[in-house]
Structure formats: structure tokens, C-alpha cells
Amino acid sequence: MRGYQKCRLLVYQIVAVVVSWLLALPIAWAAPVTFWENGFEPGDPSGVVQGDGISVINSTLAYAGPNYLNFVGPSSENGSIISWQASSAGYWDVLWFGYANIHDALETGDSVSLLWSPNAGASWLTLRSYTEQPAGDWFAFALNLPVEANDNPGLWFAVAANLGNSSDRILFDEMVARGTPVPEPPALTILATACLAIFRSRRRHPQMR
Numbered sequence: 001m002r003g004y005q006k007c008r009l010l011v012y013q014i015v016a017v018v019v020s021w022l023l024a025l026p027i028a029w030a031a032p033v034t035f036w037e038n039g040f041e042p043g044d045p046s047g048v049v050q051g052d053g054i055s056v057i058n059s060t061l062a063y064a065g066p067n068y069l070n071f072v073g074p075s076s077e078n079g080s081i082i083s084w085q086a087s088s089a090g091y092w093d094v095l096w097f098g099y100a101n102i103h104d105a106l107e108t109g110d111s112v113s114l115l116w117s118p119n120a121g122a123s124w125l126t127l128r129s130y131t132e133q134p135a136g137d138w139f140a141f142a143l144n145l146p147v148e149a150n151d152n153p154g155l156w157f158a159v160a161a162n163l164g165n166s167s168d169r170i171l172f173d174e175m176v177a178r179g180t181p182v183p184e185p186p187a188l189t190i191l192a193t194a195c196l197a198i199f200r201s202r203r204r205h206p207q208m209r
């Protein structure tokens with residue numbers, strides 16, 4: 001390959017990359033969208049409950065709507081946990097938002113953890129834990145999930161509690177998971193294929209300049 005042909009190849013490659021990048025920008029910059037939510041408005045947890053002290057309560061105390069999720073002690077011996085399937089298939093950059101309310105102080109030994117699973121509950125990873133916290137009002141939590149949560153149909157969320165006595169209580173409401181839609185590959189593939197075809201055609205037919 002002569003020098004000017006190498007140069008032209010490089011130019012075509014750079015143009016293909018830049019144009020592909022520009023085409024992807026509107027998708028990459030798209031606002032995150034909600035792909036899972038649970039405000040507990042059906043009046044049940046809408047998840048898998050294991051252990052004692054987990055219920056949905058209809059009360060004006062709810063952060064939004066009529067219902068909230070209630071954890072009260074004492075938790076089961078190995079903890080009480082509720083989990084939800086929240087597939088992120090088709091979404092990147094997953095964020096889990098929600099509201100919590102430590103209604104009665106969490107003393108030493110009490111804990112409530114927000115967990116996620118990349119494999120439909122086969123294993124769990126802790127995103128945040130609350131322990132030794134004073135009682136308070138509703139507060140927001142926002143959790144960035146690692147890249148393993150991207151485009152993952154096995155994504156599950158869970159809340160696990162170890163509460164020592166009947167006065168321990170923590171509430172949750174308005175849980176939402178958001179993500180950025182995964183860019184559609186066909187447009188980029190077609191563009192790259194077209195650029196490559198043009199380049200090859202010009203190599204075979206040098207008069208096409």
C-alpha cells in the first residue's frame with residue numbers, strides 16, 4: 001500500500017469513528033428513564049418476603065400515596081429480607097432511588113441494608129447500611145450501581161433488616177430504578193460497514209477518486 005493510500009485509509013477510519021460518535025450522542029445523552037418502581041400502592045410488598053416484621057401499611061405517614069413498606073423488630077434470627085426482580089435489560093448506568101424513614105432509633109446491633117444482586121438472588125452485594133441512627137423524618141437515598149448491573153435481566157434489589165426489639169422501626173417508600181437506554185447498534189454497524197465498503201471499492205477501483 002502506497003503512502004497516500006495509507007493516509008486515505010487513516011482519514012476514512014477517523015471520519016467513520018467521528019460520525020459514529022456523533023450519531024451515538026443523542027442516545028448517550030438521553031435522559032435516564034424509569035424501568036422499575038414500587039410505591040407499595042397495591043397494598044402489598046410486590047416482592048419476595050422472607051422473615052418476620054415486613055408489611056405494607058396504609059397510613060398518612062406514607063411518603064407518597066396511601067401505602068409504605070414497614071420493617072419492625074424483632075427480625076427473624078437470620079434477618080428479615082424482601083427482594084424484588086428489577087431487570088435492567090436494555091439500560092445502562094443504573095440508579096436506585098427511594099425514601100426511607102428511621103421511625104425509631106437504630107441501636108447498636110440493629111441494621112438495615114440495601115442490597116443488589118447481579119444473578120437473580122444467587123448472591124447479594126451491599127450498597128448501603130443504616131445502623132446506630134437516630135430517629136428522624138423521611139430522607140432520600142440514591143445509589144449508583146456498578147457496571148455489572150448494566151443491561152442485566154438478573155438484576156434484583158433487596159432490603160434486609162436485623163432489628164433487635166419491637167420498638168425498632170424503619171419505613172421505605174417510592175422506590176425507583178432508572179437507567180439510560182442502551183444505544184441501538186444497527187445504525188453504527190451500518191455506517192461502519194458502509195465506510196468499509198467505500199474504502200474497499202476505492203482500493204479495487206483507483207479511478208473512483
Ligand SMILES: [Ca+2]
Pocket residue numbers: 039040041062063064065066067068173174
Ligand atoms: Ca407509597
Ligand SMILES: [Ca+2]
Pocket residue numbers: 104105106107167168169
Ligand atoms: Ca430502637
